[in-house]
Amino acid sequence: EAQVTQNPRYLITVTGKKLTVTCSQNMNHEYMSWYRQDPGLGLRQIYYSMNVEVTDKGDVPEGYKVSRKEKRNFPLILESPSPNQTSLYFCASSLRVGAYEQYFGPGTRLTVT
């Protein structure tokens, strides 16, 4: 089944403790992206990747890192999480950017205390 998977689905952590949220797609998509969803703000893009080893900042990249060593994986790294990073995070992929449909993962709900 073609899909985007994320792990973990739920995470509660403390300020400053490094964490990684994994994202994987099995559709051989070139484009992958991370978003955060906050009430009243919709979805905001954190980072995106056009292909392997090609990543760039989105609208809200501060406090996040990403890597794209393989086409299928696009992990989101929070080196030192803070409470303002408490949010619902979505990974998405598409064949390319443009008129192509983006496929979303199920979301990861992160709470930083």
Place this chain on the structure above:
Amino acid sequence: AQRVTQPEKLLSVFKGAPVELKCNYSYSGSPELFWYVQYSRQRLQLLLRHISRESIKGFTADLNKGETSFHLKKPFAQEEDSAMYYCALSDIQGAQKLVFGQGTRLTINP
């Protein structure tokens, strides 16, 4: 700068009534526009895109370049249409990203 605005955070209509979810955009080139939907406890998924000019689940959306709008419409709302709806614009000329509006939560009352 590219921007997508959905003026209504909440919209409530009765079953069988017409529905219109508003979306306005700001973009300097020719936009690629989409509507995404998120049903309760499900992941975000594509509802329709303007380039396809199709009707999905009875919904249609017409791109009006003069008014820079891409409103989503359905003539007769059904209870299963209750969901969060996001209008999005694909910035293919600039930063290569999808820009989302703030979303509209649609509730269909029986």
